[in-house]
Amino acid sequence: MEKNLETVFQDKVDQEIKIEPKDWMPEKYRQTLIRQISQHAHSEIVGMLPEGNWITRAPSLRRKAILIAKVQDEAGHGLYLYSAAETLGISRDEMYDQLHTGKAKYSSIFNYPTLTWADIGAIGWLVDGAAILNQIPLCRTSFGPYARAMVRVCKEESFHQRQGFELLLTLSKGTEAQKQMCQDAIDRWWWPSLMMFGPNDDASPHTAQSMKWKIKRFSNDELRQKFIDMIAEQVKVLNMRLPDANLKWNEERKHYDFGKINWEEFWQVVGGNGPCNKQRLDARKKAWADGAWVREAATAYAKKKASLNPSKGGTSETV
Protein backbone atom coordinates (compact mmCIF):
# COMPACT_ATOMS: atom_id res chain seq x y z
CA MET A 1 0.00 0.00 0.00
CA GLU A 2 2.67 2.43 1.19
CA LYS A 3 4.74 1.47 -1.81
CA ASN A 4 1.91 2.28 -4.21
CA LEU A 5 1.38 5.66 -2.67
CA GLU A 6 5.05 6.36 -2.94
CA THR A 7 5.04 5.37 -6.61
CA VAL A 8 2.07 7.60 -7.33
CA PHE A 9 3.82 10.44 -5.53
CA GLN A 10 7.09 10.01 -7.40
CA ASP A 11 5.23 9.73 -10.72
CA LYS A 12 3.59 13.06 -10.08
CA VAL A 13 6.91 14.62 -9.21
CA ASP A 14 8.50 13.17 -12.34
CA GLN A 15 5.70 14.54 -14.47
CA GLU A 16 6.07 17.97 -12.91
CA ILE A 17 2.63 17.83 -11.31
CA LYS A 18 2.64 19.91 -8.14
CA ILE A 19 2.21 18.18 -4.80
CA GLU A 20 -0.51 19.93 -2.78
CA PRO A 21 -0.93 19.95 1.03
CA LYS A 22 -3.72 17.34 1.07
CA ASP A 23 -1.90 14.89 -1.23
CA TRP A 24 -0.13 11.92 0.24
CA MET A 25 3.60 12.51 0.61
CA PRO A 26 6.47 10.61 2.19
CA GLU A 27 7.03 11.71 5.76
CA LYS A 28 10.63 12.54 4.95
CA TYR A 29 9.55 14.80 2.09
CA ARG A 30 7.24 16.65 4.49
CA GLN A 31 10.00 16.99 7.08
CA THR A 32 12.55 18.13 4.52
CA LEU A 33 10.17 20.80 3.28
CA ILE A 34 9.29 21.99 6.76
CA ARG A 35 12.97 22.26 7.54
CA GLN A 36 13.77 24.09 4.32
CA ILE A 37 10.76 26.44 4.18
CA SER A 38 10.93 27.40 7.84
CA GLN A 39 14.66 27.97 7.56
CA HIS A 40 13.95 30.19 4.60
CA ALA A 41 11.22 32.08 6.50
CA HIS A 42 13.52 32.55 9.50
CA SER A 43 16.21 33.89 7.18
CA GLU A 44 13.83 36.57 5.97
CA ILE A 45 12.92 37.59 9.51
CA VAL A 46 16.45 37.52 10.92
CA GLY A 47 17.61 39.21 7.72
CA MET A 48 15.52 42.24 8.65
CA LEU A 49 17.93 42.95 11.52
CA PRO A 50 21.26 43.76 9.81
CA GLU A 51 19.50 46.00 7.29
CA GLY A 52 17.15 47.48 9.87
CA ASN A 53 20.33 48.54 11.65
CA TRP A 54 20.70 51.34 9.06
CA ILE A 55 17.10 52.54 8.69
CA THR A 56 17.51 55.28 11.29
CA ARG A 57 20.82 56.37 9.73
CA ALA A 58 20.01 56.20 6.02
CA PRO A 59 21.74 59.18 4.35
CA SER A 60 18.79 60.61 2.42
CA LEU A 61 15.02 60.55 2.67
CA ARG A 62 14.76 58.62 -0.57
CA ARG A 63 17.20 55.96 0.64
CA LYS A 64 15.43 55.78 3.97
CA ALA A 65 12.09 55.12 2.27
CA ILE A 66 13.62 52.51 -0.06
CA LEU A 67 15.26 50.72 2.87
CA ILE A 68 12.11 50.65 5.01
CA ALA A 69 10.14 49.30 2.06
CA LYS A 70 12.79 46.66 1.48
CA VAL A 71 12.91 45.46 5.06
CA GLN A 72 9.13 45.44 5.05
CA ASP A 73 9.21 43.23 1.95
CA GLU A 74 11.39 40.76 3.86
CA ALA A 75 8.72 40.62 6.57
CA GLY A 76 6.17 39.94 3.83
CA HIS A 77 8.31 37.11 2.44
CA GLY A 78 8.52 35.68 5.94
CA LEU A 79 4.73 35.72 6.09
CA TYR A 80 4.20 33.91 2.77
CA LEU A 81 6.78 31.30 3.71
CA TYR A 82 5.46 30.68 7.22
CA SER A 83 2.03 30.23 5.64
CA ALA A 84 3.40 27.78 3.09
CA ALA A 85 5.07 25.78 5.88
CA GLU A 86 1.85 25.81 7.91
CA THR A 87 0.13 23.85 5.14
CA LEU A 88 2.47 20.98 6.07
CA GLY A 89 1.09 20.79 9.58
CA ILE A 90 3.34 22.97 11.72
CA SER A 91 2.25 26.24 13.35
CA ARG A 92 4.04 29.55 13.13
CA ASP A 93 4.50 29.54 16.92
CA GLU A 94 6.18 26.13 16.75
CA MET A 95 8.51 27.41 14.05
CA TYR A 96 9.38 30.49 16.11
CA ASP A 97 10.09 28.22 19.02
CA GLN A 98 12.48 26.17 16.90
CA LEU A 99 14.24 29.36 15.86
CA HIS A 100 14.50 30.69 19.41
CA THR A 101 15.82 27.43 20.83
CA GLY A 102 18.37 27.07 18.05
CA LYS A 103 16.77 23.92 16.64
CA ALA A 104 16.02 25.62 13.33
CA LYS A 105 18.69 27.47 11.39
CA TYR A 106 18.62 30.59 9.26
CA SER A 107 20.99 31.79 6.58
CA SER A 108 24.40 32.31 8.17
CA ILE A 109 25.07 35.43 6.14
CA PHE A 110 22.96 37.43 8.58
CA ASN A 111 25.41 36.69 11.35
CA TYR A 112 27.78 39.26 9.88
CA PRO A 113 27.53 42.90 11.00
CA THR A 114 26.51 45.88 8.85
CA LEU A 115 29.26 48.35 9.65
CA THR A 116 28.74 51.07 7.06
CA TRP A 117 26.05 52.39 4.76
CA ALA A 118 27.73 50.61 1.83
CA ASP A 119 26.89 47.29 3.49
CA ILE A 120 23.25 47.96 2.65
CA GLY A 121 24.19 48.09 -1.02
CA ALA A 122 26.44 45.03 -0.76
CA ILE A 123 23.66 43.04 0.89
CA GLY A 124 21.26 43.98 -1.89
CA TRP A 125 23.69 43.23 -4.67
CA LEU A 126 25.55 40.19 -3.35
CA VAL A 127 23.34 38.62 -0.70
CA ASP A 128 20.05 39.12 -2.52
CA GLY A 129 21.83 38.25 -5.75
CA ALA A 130 22.95 34.92 -4.32
CA ALA A 131 19.52 34.37 -2.78
CA ILE A 132 17.83 34.88 -6.15
CA LEU A 133 19.96 32.24 -7.85
CA ASN A 134 19.03 29.83 -5.08
CA GLN A 135 15.39 30.83 -5.27
CA ILE A 136 14.55 31.03 -8.97
CA PRO A 137 14.62 27.22 -9.33
CA LEU A 138 12.35 27.03 -6.29
CA CYS A 139 9.57 28.69 -8.29
CA ARG A 140 9.34 25.27 -9.99
CA THR A 141 9.83 23.22 -6.85
CA SER A 142 7.54 20.21 -6.50
CA PHE A 143 5.51 21.44 -3.51
CA GLY A 144 2.77 23.79 -4.78
CA PRO A 145 2.44 26.32 -1.91
CA TYR A 146 6.22 26.75 -1.70
CA ALA A 147 6.57 27.22 -5.46
CA ARG A 148 3.79 29.81 -5.53
CA ALA A 149 5.24 31.73 -2.57
CA MET A 150 8.60 31.78 -4.31
CA VAL A 151 7.20 33.37 -7.46
CA ARG A 152 6.24 36.44 -5.44
CA VAL A 153 9.44 36.42 -3.41
CA CYS A 154 11.64 36.27 -6.52
CA LYS A 155 9.97 39.23 -8.18
CA GLU A 156 10.67 41.41 -5.17
CA GLU A 157 14.17 40.07 -4.63
CA SER A 158 15.32 41.00 -8.12
CA PHE A 159 14.05 44.49 -7.49
CA HIS A 160 16.09 44.60 -4.26
CA GLN A 161 19.17 43.40 -6.06
CA ARG A 162 18.93 46.20 -8.60
CA GLN A 163 18.43 48.74 -5.82
CA GLY A 164 21.51 47.42 -4.02
CA PHE A 165 23.59 47.65 -7.16
CA GLU A 166 22.34 51.16 -7.84
CA LEU A 167 23.27 52.19 -4.28
CA LEU A 168 26.83 50.93 -4.81
CA LEU A 169 27.00 52.50 -8.26
CA THR A 170 26.21 55.88 -6.69
CA LEU A 171 28.99 55.35 -4.14
CA SER A 172 31.40 54.24 -6.85
CA LYS A 173 30.92 57.55 -8.65
CA GLY A 174 31.16 59.60 -5.46
CA THR A 175 33.93 60.96 -3.25
CA GLU A 176 37.10 59.07 -2.35
CA ALA A 177 35.57 58.17 1.03
CA GLN A 178 32.49 56.76 -0.68
CA LYS A 179 34.57 54.67 -3.08
CA GLN A 180 36.57 53.25 -0.20
CA MET A 181 33.37 52.47 1.69
CA CYS A 182 32.06 50.65 -1.37
CA GLN A 183 35.20 48.54 -1.88
CA ASP A 184 35.41 47.72 1.82
CA ALA A 185 31.84 46.44 1.85
CA ILE A 186 32.47 44.26 -1.20
CA ASP A 187 35.63 42.90 0.45
CA ARG A 188 33.75 41.91 3.57
CA TRP A 189 30.58 40.47 1.94
CA TRP A 190 32.07 38.59 -1.01
CA TRP A 191 33.23 35.38 0.67
CA PRO A 192 30.25 35.02 3.01
CA SER A 193 28.02 35.43 -0.09
CA LEU A 194 29.75 32.50 -1.78
CA MET A 195 29.11 30.43 1.32
CA MET A 196 25.38 31.11 0.97
CA PHE A 197 25.18 28.33 -1.63
CA GLY A 198 26.09 25.82 1.03
CA PRO A 199 28.92 23.28 1.24
CA ASN A 200 30.53 21.73 -1.82
CA ASP A 201 28.41 19.06 -3.48
CA ASP A 202 30.48 16.20 -2.07
CA ALA A 203 29.83 17.55 1.45
CA SER A 204 26.12 18.30 1.01
CA PRO A 205 24.19 15.41 2.56
CA HIS A 206 20.66 16.31 1.45
CA THR A 207 21.29 17.09 -2.21
CA ALA A 208 20.63 13.75 -3.92
CA GLN A 209 17.26 13.05 -2.29
CA SER A 210 16.12 16.66 -2.74
CA MET A 211 16.99 16.49 -6.44
CA LYS A 212 14.96 13.32 -6.85
CA TRP A 213 11.99 14.97 -5.17
CA LYS A 214 12.54 18.11 -7.24
CA ILE A 215 12.73 20.23 -4.12
CA LYS A 216 16.12 21.17 -5.46
CA ARG A 217 17.07 21.43 -9.13
CA PHE A 218 20.69 22.51 -9.25
CA SER A 219 23.58 21.58 -7.02
CA ASN A 220 25.26 24.04 -4.65
CA ASP A 221 28.41 24.19 -6.76
CA GLU A 222 26.53 24.77 -10.02
CA LEU A 223 24.67 27.72 -8.54
CA ARG A 224 27.79 29.13 -6.90
CA GLN A 225 29.64 29.06 -10.22
CA LYS A 226 26.75 30.82 -11.92
CA PHE A 227 26.82 33.53 -9.25
CA ILE A 228 30.56 34.06 -9.54
CA ASP A 229 30.34 34.33 -13.33
CA MET A 230 27.59 36.92 -13.01
CA ILE A 231 29.18 39.05 -10.29
CA ALA A 232 32.67 38.98 -11.81
CA GLU A 233 31.18 40.83 -14.79
CA GLN A 234 28.95 43.23 -12.83
CA VAL A 235 31.79 44.34 -10.56
CA LYS A 236 33.52 45.84 -13.59
CA VAL A 237 30.65 48.30 -14.01
CA LEU A 238 31.31 49.45 -10.46
CA ASN A 239 35.02 49.86 -11.13
CA MET A 240 35.64 47.82 -8.01
CA ARG A 241 37.38 44.47 -7.52
CA LEU A 242 36.47 41.20 -5.87
CA PRO A 243 38.83 40.17 -3.07
CA ASP A 244 40.13 37.01 -4.72
CA ALA A 245 43.59 36.94 -6.31
CA ASN A 246 42.71 33.65 -8.04
CA LEU A 247 39.63 34.93 -9.78
CA LYS A 248 40.30 34.47 -13.50
CA TRP A 249 38.34 33.68 -16.62
CA ASN A 250 38.96 30.13 -17.77
CA GLU A 251 38.48 29.97 -21.53
CA GLU A 252 38.37 26.20 -21.55
CA ARG A 253 35.71 25.87 -18.88
CA LYS A 254 33.93 29.03 -20.03
CA HIS A 255 33.69 29.94 -16.36
CA TYR A 256 35.63 31.97 -13.84
CA ASP A 257 38.09 30.07 -11.69
CA PHE A 258 38.14 31.20 -8.10
CA GLY A 259 40.08 30.79 -4.86
CA LYS A 260 39.51 28.48 -1.97
CA ILE A 261 36.53 29.11 0.27
CA ASN A 262 37.23 29.11 3.98
CA TRP A 263 34.90 26.30 5.01
CA GLU A 264 36.22 26.37 8.55
CA GLU A 265 34.73 29.85 8.91
CA PHE A 266 31.47 28.67 7.34
CA TRP A 267 31.01 25.80 9.80
CA GLN A 268 31.98 28.02 12.72
CA VAL A 269 29.29 30.55 11.80
CA VAL A 270 26.71 27.81 11.16
CA GLY A 271 27.62 26.38 14.53
CA GLY A 272 26.82 29.63 16.31
CA ASN A 273 30.24 31.28 16.44
CA GLY A 274 29.79 34.05 13.88
CA PRO A 275 30.24 37.69 14.89
CA CYS A 276 26.50 38.34 15.40
CA ASN A 277 24.85 34.96 16.02
CA LYS A 278 24.07 35.76 19.63
CA GLN A 279 23.01 39.33 18.93
CA ARG A 280 20.60 38.31 16.14
CA LEU A 281 18.96 35.54 18.10
CA ASP A 282 18.73 37.70 21.22
CA ALA A 283 16.99 40.43 19.21
CA ARG A 284 14.41 37.96 17.88
CA LYS A 285 13.82 36.45 21.30
CA LYS A 286 13.45 39.87 22.86
CA ALA A 287 10.91 41.02 20.25
CA TRP A 288 8.93 37.83 20.85
CA ALA A 289 9.07 38.06 24.65
CA ASP A 290 8.29 41.80 24.73
CA GLY A 291 5.33 41.19 22.43
CA ALA A 292 3.79 38.43 24.53
CA TRP A 293 1.43 40.72 26.43
CA VAL A 294 0.36 42.37 23.14
CA ARG A 295 -0.56 39.04 21.57
CA GLU A 296 -2.38 37.98 24.73
CA ALA A 297 -4.38 41.22 24.73
CA ALA A 298 -5.31 40.82 21.07
CA THR A 299 -6.44 37.24 21.64
CA ALA A 300 -8.43 38.14 24.76
CA TYR A 301 -10.14 41.00 22.95
CA ALA A 302 -10.99 38.88 19.90
CA LYS A 303 -12.50 36.20 22.16
CA LYS A 304 -14.54 38.77 24.04
CA LYS A 305 -15.93 40.18 20.80
CA ALA A 306 -16.62 36.76 19.33
CA SER A 307 -18.61 35.72 22.42
CA LEU A 308 -20.62 38.96 22.35
CA ASN A 309 -21.45 38.65 18.70
CA PRO A 310 -20.85 35.10 17.51
CA SER A 311 -22.27 35.67 14.02
CA LYS A 312 -19.90 38.51 13.17
CA GLY A 313 -16.83 37.56 15.13
CA GLY A 314 -14.62 40.40 16.33
CA THR A 315 -15.08 43.95 15.15
CA SER A 316 -11.54 44.26 13.98
CA GLU A 317 -9.42 42.66 11.35
CA THR A 318 -7.29 39.76 12.44
CA VAL A 319 -4.00 40.64 13.99
Next chain:
Amino acid sequence: MNKSINISTDQLINYLLHLADNSLIMGHRNSEWCGHGPILEQDIAISNIALDLIGQARNFYQYAAIPIKQSTNQPINLTTEDSLAYLRDTREYKNCLLVEQPNGDWAQTILKQFFFSTYQYYLYQQLQNNADDQLKAIAAKALKEVTYHVRWSSEWVIRLGDGTDESKKRLLRAFDELWMFTGELFEPASYELNMSTDFILMKEEWNKKVCSVFEEATIDVPVEKKWHQSGGKTGNHSEHLGLLLAEMQFMQRAYPNSEW
Protein backbone atom coordinates in the same frame (compact mmCIF):
# COMPACT_ATOMS: atom_id res chain seq x y z
CA MET B 1 -1.59 80.95 -2.35
CA ASN B 2 -4.35 83.13 -0.92
CA LYS B 3 -3.01 86.64 -1.28
CA SER B 4 -5.96 88.32 0.41
CA ILE B 5 -4.88 87.19 3.86
CA ASN B 6 -1.33 88.15 3.07
CA ILE B 7 0.81 85.29 4.23
CA SER B 8 4.47 86.18 4.18
CA THR B 9 6.96 83.88 2.50
CA ASP B 10 8.64 83.30 5.85
CA GLN B 11 5.40 82.23 7.37
CA LEU B 12 4.67 79.79 4.58
CA ILE B 13 8.16 78.31 4.80
CA ASN B 14 7.95 77.88 8.56
CA TYR B 15 4.51 76.37 8.28
CA LEU B 16 5.62 73.83 5.67
CA LEU B 17 8.70 72.93 7.69
CA HIS B 18 6.51 72.41 10.73
CA LEU B 19 4.23 70.02 8.85
CA ALA B 20 7.20 68.21 7.32
CA ASP B 21 9.07 67.90 10.63
CA ASN B 22 6.00 66.46 12.35
CA SER B 23 5.66 63.74 9.73
CA LEU B 24 9.36 62.98 9.48
CA ILE B 25 10.01 62.65 13.20
CA MET B 26 6.91 60.53 13.73
CA GLY B 27 7.82 58.35 10.72
CA HIS B 28 11.38 58.01 11.97
CA ARG B 29 10.16 56.84 15.37
CA ASN B 30 7.85 54.29 13.74
CA SER B 31 10.69 52.98 11.62
CA GLU B 32 12.60 52.14 14.82
CA TRP B 33 10.13 49.26 15.22
CA CYS B 34 11.04 47.68 11.90
CA GLY B 35 12.13 44.10 12.65
CA HIS B 36 11.19 44.27 16.34
CA GLY B 37 7.38 44.32 16.34
CA PRO B 38 5.27 42.08 18.60
CA ILE B 39 3.52 40.37 15.66
CA LEU B 40 4.90 40.03 12.13
CA GLU B 41 1.75 41.51 10.54
CA GLN B 42 1.99 44.53 12.84
CA ASP B 43 5.66 44.98 12.07
CA ILE B 44 4.55 45.41 8.47
CA ALA B 45 1.69 47.74 9.42
CA ILE B 46 3.82 50.13 11.44
CA SER B 47 6.54 50.20 8.78
CA ASN B 48 3.83 51.06 6.29
CA ILE B 49 2.78 54.01 8.41
CA ALA B 50 6.43 55.07 8.68
CA LEU B 51 6.64 55.03 4.88
CA ASP B 52 3.47 57.10 4.48
CA LEU B 53 4.73 59.69 6.94
CA ILE B 54 8.18 59.96 5.39
CA GLY B 55 6.46 60.37 2.03
CA GLN B 56 4.38 63.24 3.42
CA ALA B 57 7.49 64.86 4.89
CA ARG B 58 9.23 64.68 1.52
CA ASN B 59 6.29 66.37 -0.20
CA PHE B 60 6.27 69.22 2.31
CA TYR B 61 10.08 69.66 2.24
CA GLN B 62 10.14 69.67 -1.56
CA TYR B 63 7.46 72.31 -1.60
CA ALA B 64 9.24 74.36 1.10
CA ALA B 65 12.46 74.30 -0.90
CA ILE B 66 10.83 76.37 -3.67
CA PRO B 67 10.09 79.58 -1.69
CA ILE B 68 13.35 79.13 0.23
CA LYS B 69 15.30 79.19 -3.02
CA GLN B 70 13.35 82.18 -4.27
CA SER B 71 13.82 84.15 -1.06
CA THR B 72 17.60 83.93 -0.88
CA ASN B 73 19.82 85.91 -3.18
CA GLN B 74 22.74 83.52 -3.39
CA PRO B 75 23.60 82.56 -6.96
CA ILE B 76 23.49 78.85 -6.15
CA ASN B 77 21.08 77.63 -3.56
CA LEU B 78 21.40 74.03 -2.59
CA THR B 79 18.22 73.70 -0.59
CA THR B 80 16.66 70.26 -1.08
CA GLU B 81 14.44 67.94 0.88
CA ASP B 82 17.61 66.38 2.26
CA SER B 83 19.33 69.61 3.28
CA LEU B 84 16.15 70.53 5.14
CA ALA B 85 15.89 67.18 6.88
CA TYR B 86 19.56 66.50 7.55
CA LEU B 87 21.25 69.85 7.99
CA ARG B 88 19.02 71.72 10.43
CA ASP B 89 19.72 71.40 14.13
CA THR B 90 17.39 70.91 17.09
CA ARG B 91 16.47 74.58 17.54
CA GLU B 92 15.43 74.84 13.90
CA TYR B 93 13.15 71.81 13.99
CA LYS B 94 9.49 72.74 14.38
CA ASN B 95 7.77 69.47 15.16
CA CYS B 96 5.50 69.22 18.17
CA LEU B 97 6.86 67.53 21.29
CA LEU B 98 4.51 64.56 21.00
CA VAL B 99 6.16 63.02 17.95
CA GLU B 100 9.70 63.10 19.29
CA GLN B 101 8.81 61.14 22.45
CA PRO B 102 10.44 57.71 22.61
CA ASN B 103 8.40 54.73 21.44
CA GLY B 104 8.33 53.02 24.83
CA ASP B 105 6.31 49.82 24.72
CA TRP B 106 3.63 48.91 22.16
CA ALA B 107 0.95 50.70 24.22
CA GLN B 108 2.89 53.96 24.22
CA THR B 109 3.64 53.67 20.51
CA ILE B 110 -0.01 52.98 19.72
CA LEU B 111 -1.37 55.79 21.85
CA LYS B 112 1.13 58.28 20.44
CA GLN B 113 0.11 57.22 16.94
CA PHE B 114 -3.56 57.51 17.77
CA PHE B 115 -3.22 61.03 19.24
CA PHE B 116 -1.08 62.20 16.36
CA SER B 117 -2.97 60.57 13.50
CA THR B 118 -6.29 61.86 14.82
CA TYR B 119 -4.77 65.34 14.92
CA GLN B 120 -3.39 64.97 11.40
CA TYR B 121 -6.75 63.72 10.21
CA TYR B 122 -8.66 66.82 11.28
CA LEU B 123 -5.84 69.12 10.21
CA TYR B 124 -5.59 67.66 6.71
CA GLN B 125 -9.35 67.71 6.40
CA GLN B 126 -9.15 71.46 6.70
CA LEU B 127 -6.00 71.82 4.61
CA GLN B 128 -7.48 69.94 1.68
CA ASN B 129 -9.66 73.04 1.21
CA ASN B 130 -6.79 75.49 1.58
CA ALA B 131 -6.37 78.28 -0.95
CA ASP B 132 -2.81 77.18 -1.63
CA ASP B 133 -3.10 74.61 -4.41
CA GLN B 134 0.07 72.73 -3.59
CA LEU B 135 -0.71 72.48 0.11
CA LYS B 136 -4.21 71.41 -0.73
CA ALA B 137 -3.00 68.63 -3.02
CA ILE B 138 -0.49 67.26 -0.51
CA ALA B 139 -3.10 67.30 2.27
CA ALA B 140 -5.73 65.57 0.14
CA LYS B 141 -3.35 62.76 -0.75
CA ALA B 142 -2.09 62.40 2.83
CA LEU B 143 -5.62 62.38 4.21
CA LYS B 144 -6.28 59.02 2.57
CA GLU B 145 -3.26 57.54 4.32
CA VAL B 146 -4.04 59.15 7.64
CA THR B 147 -7.59 57.83 7.56
CA TYR B 148 -6.09 54.35 7.68
CA HIS B 149 -3.61 55.33 10.43
CA VAL B 150 -6.50 56.53 12.60
CA ARG B 151 -8.43 53.34 12.01
CA TRP B 152 -5.45 51.11 12.72
CA SER B 153 -4.35 52.94 15.86
CA SER B 154 -7.84 53.35 17.31
CA GLU B 155 -8.50 49.64 16.83
CA TRP B 156 -5.35 48.94 18.78
CA VAL B 157 -6.25 51.40 21.54
CA ILE B 158 -9.56 49.57 21.90
CA ARG B 159 -7.92 46.17 21.81
CA LEU B 160 -5.38 47.09 24.47
CA GLY B 161 -7.89 48.93 26.68
CA ASP B 162 -10.42 46.12 26.51
CA GLY B 163 -7.91 43.26 26.26
CA THR B 164 -6.24 42.02 29.44
CA ASP B 165 -5.53 43.69 32.80
CA GLU B 166 -1.92 43.97 31.78
CA SER B 167 -2.67 45.71 28.50
CA LYS B 168 -5.07 48.11 30.18
CA LYS B 169 -2.47 48.95 32.81
CA ARG B 170 0.09 49.64 30.12
CA LEU B 171 -2.31 51.79 28.12
CA LEU B 172 -3.09 53.89 31.19
CA ARG B 173 0.61 54.30 31.85
CA ALA B 174 1.07 55.43 28.25
CA PHE B 175 -1.68 57.97 28.78
CA ASP B 176 0.22 59.37 31.77
CA GLU B 177 3.35 59.63 29.66
CA LEU B 178 1.78 61.27 26.65
CA TRP B 179 -1.24 63.32 27.61
CA MET B 180 0.84 66.34 28.60
CA PHE B 181 2.10 66.61 25.00
CA THR B 182 -1.32 66.77 23.35
CA GLY B 183 -2.22 70.34 24.31
CA GLU B 184 0.52 71.77 22.11
CA LEU B 185 -1.17 70.38 19.00
CA PHE B 186 -3.91 72.98 19.35
CA GLU B 187 -1.83 75.96 20.46
CA PRO B 188 -1.03 77.70 17.19
CA ALA B 189 2.50 79.01 16.69
CA SER B 190 2.72 82.39 14.94
CA TYR B 191 3.30 80.73 11.56
CA GLU B 192 0.09 78.71 11.96
CA LEU B 193 -2.08 81.79 12.25
CA ASN B 194 -3.89 82.91 9.11
CA MET B 195 -3.39 79.55 7.44
CA SER B 196 -7.16 79.17 7.28
CA THR B 197 -7.22 76.45 9.90
CA ASP B 198 -9.74 76.59 12.71
CA PHE B 199 -7.92 75.34 15.80
CA ILE B 200 -10.96 75.52 18.05
CA LEU B 201 -12.96 73.29 15.74
CA MET B 202 -10.01 70.94 15.33
CA LYS B 203 -9.61 70.58 19.08
CA GLU B 204 -13.32 69.90 19.53
CA GLU B 205 -13.34 67.21 16.87
CA TRP B 206 -10.15 65.67 18.22
CA ASN B 207 -11.50 65.56 21.79
CA LYS B 208 -14.71 64.00 20.62
CA LYS B 209 -12.94 61.25 18.70
CA VAL B 210 -10.50 60.55 21.53
CA CYS B 211 -13.31 60.33 24.07
CA SER B 212 -15.36 57.99 21.92
CA VAL B 213 -12.42 55.63 21.31
CA PHE B 214 -11.51 55.71 25.01
CA GLU B 215 -15.07 54.82 25.84
CA GLU B 216 -15.00 51.83 23.53
CA ALA B 217 -11.63 50.89 25.01
CA THR B 218 -13.33 50.95 28.42
CA ILE B 219 -10.75 53.29 29.85
CA ASP B 220 -11.69 56.14 32.07
CA VAL B 221 -9.17 58.95 32.06
CA PRO B 222 -9.32 62.57 33.10
CA VAL B 223 -8.89 64.11 29.65
CA GLU B 224 -9.36 67.69 30.79
CA LYS B 225 -6.93 68.08 33.64
CA LYS B 226 -3.15 68.26 33.69
CA TRP B 227 -0.56 70.75 32.65
CA HIS B 228 0.49 70.67 29.03
CA GLN B 229 4.01 70.98 27.74
CA SER B 230 4.68 73.06 24.68
CA GLY B 231 7.57 74.61 22.79
CA GLY B 232 8.40 72.11 20.07
CA LYS B 233 6.74 74.18 17.36
CA THR B 234 9.17 77.02 18.07
CA GLY B 235 12.25 74.88 18.55
CA ASN B 236 12.12 74.35 22.32
CA HIS B 237 12.28 70.60 22.30
CA SER B 238 12.70 67.82 24.80
CA GLU B 239 16.17 66.27 25.08
CA HIS B 240 15.02 63.33 22.95
CA LEU B 241 15.11 65.25 19.68
CA GLY B 242 18.83 66.02 19.78
CA LEU B 243 19.69 62.35 20.07
CA LEU B 244 17.24 61.39 17.36
CA LEU B 245 18.78 63.95 14.99
CA ALA B 246 22.33 62.90 15.90
CA GLU B 247 21.48 59.42 14.70
CA MET B 248 19.35 60.41 11.72
CA GLN B 249 21.78 63.05 10.43
CA PHE B 250 24.98 61.09 11.06
CA MET B 251 25.85 60.29 7.44
CA GLN B 252 25.20 63.77 6.09
CA ARG B 253 27.25 65.30 8.90
CA ALA B 254 30.13 62.82 8.70
CA TYR B 255 30.35 62.86 4.90
CA PRO B 256 29.23 66.31 3.79
CA ASN B 257 28.65 67.30 0.17
CA SER B 258 28.14 63.77 -1.11
CA GLU B 259 25.52 62.25 -3.35
CA TRP B 260 23.78 59.22 -1.90
